[in-house]
Amino acid sequence: MKRVALLAFHDALATSISLPMELLTAANSVSRLHTRTPLLDITIVGLDPPPIRVSGGMEIMPNAELADDDAYDLIIIPSRWRHPHRGAPTRPEIKAWLIHHEQRGADICAVGNASYFLAEAGLLNKRVATTHWHYFDDFATRYPQVVLHRDYLITQADNLFCTGSVNSAADLVIHLIDRYWGASIARRVAQQFSPESRRPFSRNSYRVDRSDLHRDETIALVQNWLARHLNEPFNIKDLARQSGLSERSFHRRFRQVTGLAPLQYMQKMRIELARDLLQNSNLSIEEIGRQCGYTDSSYFCRLFKQHCTSSPGEYRRAVRHKLFEVNEQK
Structure with missing residues (x-):
């Protein structure tokens, strides 16, 4: 079981606390359905005296305070509704607590x-880091030693993650659920929270160890070839021969x-393409299968x-219903 801390402080953006909490709670629920075993324990750690007033006039009652002897595996810091440099970020005890957990190896x-x-x-x-777009210039001026990436919604540097928005934080939490407990649980959680709006962590993140940013030119050339030939037969021997x-x-x-x-790797790329085509094209499922390199429609459906x-049809109905539901109102 992993211990999760959600920090709470005055003027925090309420959704940046509630959405990660709902996603993580959903992971617990999925696990209980199958094994009756919870995956995590969530604690709301208050950085200010309770009750904590967050955006929208809501109040939160934390169930813990900062304590050096607490050991958390995952820490989520919410966004601030007003200027982020005021208040909690500058307090020495909070800095020390974060440094302590980073050194312990907690994901923050x-x-x-x-x-x-x-x-x-x-x-x-x-x-590397990112932040909300409104504060790019202030952040860059205030922290010149940070490698600010303005073009990415998520950054990863070792065990430190930054996101540019609440929606990106949801993508990150899904990624962490996948990493901690597997793709099956992550997919089930994502399906409960608008799968059509979720973007894979690998697509919108900058991280030091990205698999598509590496120094093996030979493999990079093969990856580029695969991306251009997703609909063609896949033969590992031929690829190896092509790579020399x-x-x-x-x-x-x-x-x-x-x-x-x-x-x-090829299957993962093909499934990502299939999801995109199911959401954004009117191609038949059989044609989408062929576009993704699967001539056997039944096999494509089973793999998807x-x-x-x-199934591809169920996925398309789910995403199309939300995309076009206004047109369905009579």
């Missing part, structure tokens, strides 16, 4: 302008830089359901 996620907390603690010096490597060396180097076997826990 800053939502929107909560990146100011990490920067004030010195944890982002010479590390033995099949064994090709497998080893490909997995080393992507984290996946070549076949798994294995990856997404719903």
